[in-house]
Amino acid sequence: MNTHSPEEEFKSLARGIAWWGGLTLGGISAVFLALLALSTSTPKTAVPEAVITEPTTPISIADRIAQSGDTQLQDGYAFFVHTDETLGPQQENPERRITGNGLKCSSCHLNEGTQPFGLPLNGVSQRFPQYRGREDKIGTLAERVNGCFTRSMNGKALDTAQYEMKAIISYIDWLDLNQAGTEAQKVKGLKPIELPNRAVDLAHGKEVYDRACALCHQGNGLGLKNPGAISYTYPPLWGPDAYNNGAGMSRVITAAQFIKNNMPFGINYENPTLTDEEAYDVAGFINQQPRPQKSNLEQDFPNLVKKPVSTPYPPYLDPFPQSQHQMGPYPEIIAYYAKQYQEEKKN
Numbered sequence: 001m002n003t004h005s006p007e008e009e010f011k012s013l014a015r016g017i018a019w020w021g022g023l024t025l026g027g028i029s030a031v032f033l034a035l036l037a038l039s040t041s042t043p044k045t046a047v048p049e050a051v052i053t054e055p056t057t058p059i060s061i062a063d064r065i066a067q068s069g070d071t072q073l074q075d076g077y078a079f080f081v082h083t084d085e086t087l088g089p090q091q092e093n094p095e096r097r098i099t100g101n102g103l104k105c106s107s108c109h110l111n112e113g114t115q116p117f118g119l120p121l122n123g124v125s126q127r128f129p130q131y132r133g134r135e136d137k138i139g140t141l142a143e144r145v146n147g148c149f150t151r152s153m154n155g156k157a158l159d160t161a162q163y164e165m166k167a168i169i170s171y172i173d174w175l176d177l178n179q180a181g182t183e184a185q186k187v188k189g190l191k192p193i194e195l196p197n198r199a200v201d202l203a204h205g206k207e208v209y210d211r212a213c214a215l216c217h218q219g220n221g222l223g224l225k226n227p228g229a230i231s232y233t234y235p236p237l238w239g240p241d242a243y244n245n246g247a248g249m250s251r252v253i254t255a256a257q258f259i260k261n262n263m264p265f266g267i268n269y270e271n272p273t274l275t276d277e278e279a280y281d282v283a284g285f286i287n288q289q290p291r292p293q294k295s296n297l298e299q300d301f302p303n304l305v306k307k308p309v310s311t312p313y314p315p316y317l318d319p320f321p322q323s324q325h326q327m328g329p330y331p332e333i334i335a336y337y338a339k340q341y342q343e344e345k346k347n
């Protein structure tokens with residue numbers, strides 16, 4: 001019934017998606033594709049019922065990328081979901097040793113960068129160039145990706161015109177086009193939690209960790225991989241292979257929002273199992289553990305008004321001690337910036 005090549009199929013799928021906006025779930029797209037093919041080849045009245053009711057398997061992102069015939073996009077996808085194997089410290093090609101830890105982009109940008117409130121990257125391309133407080137200037141998407149390379153991935157910045165960077169951006173652009181109208185595209189970043197008006201309780205954080213996290217991330221926080229393997233099955237939360245102290249995740253509020261709506265792995269924002277207090281305490285506990293240290297952090301946030309309140313490193317523009325920025329209580333710091341600088345603080 002269908003004589004299209006995979007490449008043509010992919011293109012018509014992409015067009016269909018751009019056109020229909022909402023109909024982007026793999027399964028629905030597959031049905032739509034079948035109907036599209038039929039409607040061009042067969043008169044509508046002659047559509048055999050069997051074809052419509054035929055069970056369809058959703059087309060995964062991996063399959064759609066594989067069928068795209070676009071090498072740069074395929075590489076970008078591999079850099080994103082297999083960062084450790086393709087750009088990690090154990091890469092055979094020294095020029096491809098970009099990151100400095102055991103994480104993948106998708107360790108945090110969950111579900112290949114499509115998870116609502118799991119740091120989804122759908123719709124991100126459209127938001128750049130964008131003002132960034134950390135640099136106090138308008139930054140490009142490539143510069144933003146470098147922020148994660150040098151902090152979340154504890155690695156080197158890429159030249160913004162470099163192939164690996166262009167490839168990753170191809171994938172982020174692809175998500176934009178191909179996820180139009182999905183839930184993940186409507187949500188940005190992370191879902192706020194109600195911040196307890198008290199400091200992090202480290203003993204309670206450890207208790208939560210041992211009960212709800214250690215099973216996968218291990219009691220020592222170093223994650224789990226098979227002997228000799230490059231990839232972690234369960235990524236490290238601290239130690240030499242984890243995100244560094246300049247990363248967004250090293251802020252307690254950011255980490256608590258991520259954890260509440262995404263961990264233990266398998267839950268999502270619709271069925272969280274941790275309370276806000278548990279997420280807050282376990283985030284505080286994790287971020288007090290040893291991890292790689294980034295240099296020159298004092299140069300971040302040239303305009304200190306823009307510095308997120310739970311940034312763990314100084315300088316600060318307020319009278320509160322570093323320990324309070326690292327472990328709360330935050331409401332009084334947030335209130336201070338609102339009063340002194342009319343600045344609304346989120347994390």
Ligand code: HEC
Pocket residue numbers: 080083103104105106107108109119120121124127141144145148149152153168188189243247248249254
């Ligand atoms: C340890 C977790 C972690 C890893 C690993 C990680 N990121 Fe991020 N990323 C974040 C967090 C947290 C934010 C947003 C927080 C902030 O800085 O405000 C973010 C933000 C971004 C943004 C901006 C999103 C927006 O909505 O504006 C892009 C683009 C991005 N990351 C790309 C990447 C890429 C590409 C990789 C792999 C090279 C990567 N990230 C690896 C945690 C991570």
Ligand code: HEC
Pocket residue numbers: 103106107108110111208209212213214215216217233234235236237243249255258259263264265266274282283286
């Ligand atoms: C069932 C196993 C499992 C449990 C339990 C679990 N995680 Fe995770 N966690 C994962 C996996 C797997 C990933 C990476 C996701 C991916 O690659 O798709 C992850 C990613 C993360 C990340 C971001 C990546 C990194 O390594 O920094 C953080 C932070 C995190 N988990 C914290 C927690 C906390 C806190 C708990 C306990 C409340 C927890 N996790 C419980 C499996 C688990």
